[in-house]
Amino acid sequence: MKRMITGLQPSGRITIGNYIGAIRQMINNQDLYESFIFVADMHAITIPQDPEALKKNIRELVALYIACGIDPNKNVIFLQSDNYYHANVSWILECNTPFGVLGRMTQFKDKSKKHQNFMAGLLTYPILMAADILIYDADIVPVGKDQKQHVELARDIAESFNKRYNTEFFKIPEPVISKETSKIGDLIDPTKKMSKSAENKKGVIFLLDSEADIRKKIMGATTDSEMNIKYDVENKPGISSLIAIYHELTGLSIAEIEEKYKGQNYGTFKKDVADVVVNTLIPIQERFNKLVNSKELDDILENGKNKTLEIAKAKYEQIKKIVGLDR
Ligand code: ATP
Ligand code: LTN
Numbered sequence: 001m002k003r004m005i006t007g008l009q010p011s012g013r014i015t016i017g018n019y020i021g022a023i024r025q026m027i028n029n030q031d032l033y034e035s036f037i038f039v040a041d042m043h044a045i046t047i048p049q050d051p052e053a054l055k056k057n058i059r060e061l062v063a064l065y066i067a068c069g070i071d072p073n074k075n076v077i078f079l080q081s082d083n084y085y086h087a088n089v090s091w092i093l094e095c096n097t098p099f100g101v102l103g104r105m106t107q108f109k110d111k112s113k114k115h116q117n118f119m120a121g122l123l124t125y126p127i128l129m130a131a132d133i134l135i136y137d138a139d140i141v142p143v144g145k146d147q148k149q150h151v152e153l154a155r156d157i158a159e160s161f162n163k164r165y166n167t168e169f170f171k172i173p174e175p176v177i178s179k180e181t182s183k184i185g186d187l188i189d190p191t192k193k194m195s196k197s198a199e200n201k202k203g204v205i206f207l208l209d210s211e212a213d214i215r216k217k218i219m220g221a222t223t224d225s226e227m228n229i230k231y232d233v234e235n236k237p238g239i240s241s242l243i244a245i246y247h248e249l250t251g252l253s254i255a256e257i258e259e260k261y262k263g264q265n266y267g268t269f270k271k272d273v274a275d276v277v278v279n280t281l282i283p284i285q286e287r288f289n290k291l292v293n294s295k296e297l298d299d300i301l302e303n304g305k306n307k308t309l310e311i312a313k314a315k316y317e318q319i320k321k322i323v324g325l326d327r
Helices: 016-029 051-068 085-094 106-114 120-134 145-164 211-219 237-250 254-260 266-291 295-323
Strands: 003-008 034-039 075-079 140-143 174-177
Touching (some): 003 016, 016 034, 016 140, 016 237, 051 266, 085 295, 106 120, 106 145, 120 145, 211 266
Parallel strands (some): 003 140, 140 174
16 A cells, blocks of 8 residues: 655644645545654744644644544554654755755745744755655655645655665655645635635634634625626636635535526625535534543554654664664
8 A cells, every 4th residue: 555644734723725725635545545644843843933822733733633534543643743753864864955955945935035034944844844754655745736846855855865875765755736726715815825824814714713703704705896606716816715615615516616606696605605614614623622632632642653653763773874874
């Protein structure tokens, strides 16, 4: 069975964009691959985080993974920071990655502009991500389009390491990118993607939002003055994003949705979108509430820690030997 690894950062509260664009792919993949799902908590601290909020976001993310349908019996679920080999392998990879490529990463360019006096970790972020992937000999890495460049860098790092040390030590991973309709726009500024760290929370639906907040946010979503429910990302980004949410959560095709709402007004459609979102999120929230403070969650993480430490230790001992760090 092929092996898959992926994870999300607990850099804020999880959004319906993260759910549609990332978590649902994980759920679809869990029967197809031997699957490793983690919380990229060490990646989250590349941007300043309040320690208390970070701790809460980490635990909530694990509970949400499971509440959304990631089955702990089918996936190894773990915290990146519980497995210290990630950082150890990352260091060795840092010493095998040309400095110049890091500054060319789109995410680095964006985030370094946004955060004054950013720290070195923001630059070396993709190398830690390469370690996350390469330690597990992952065949596939499902990510959003914005992370594709990082998976490609992981491939380059693996290839050049293998070449330099004349080995086939690292497996070359394949990125798997979620489809275009799974990219959800911000409800207030739909030309931007909905993002956990958005300043204006009115444009973002969080998985743990109350029903009243979800309805208010969707009813207040920016649309256009045409009154035509048509998927056209370029010219009608607001309504297209709502159509994308509806499509993703109901399984109806875009054409079926356009046909169903022909001649209807935006208010009617928004109300239906809100119903679908509420009906999706309420059962997730109920499962989340039972899990978040449970011992079951700690047991799942302990199990993930032990399983991944075993794999990562073996890989780390081998890599040390290859580079000459063994005794
Ligand atoms: P941040 O604001 O911290 O950058 P984010 O919410 O933009 O966070 P990421 O942590 O960068 O999200 O992404 C996690 C995963 O969720 C990625 O695979 C990404 O493609 C996916 N994702 C994030 N936002 C959306 C969105 N609006 N629509 C679809 N997928 C998304
Ligand atoms: N950078 C990713 C999170 C991430 C990841 C990984 C995803 C860290 N390491 C390894 C896949 C494989 C993000 O921000 N979504």
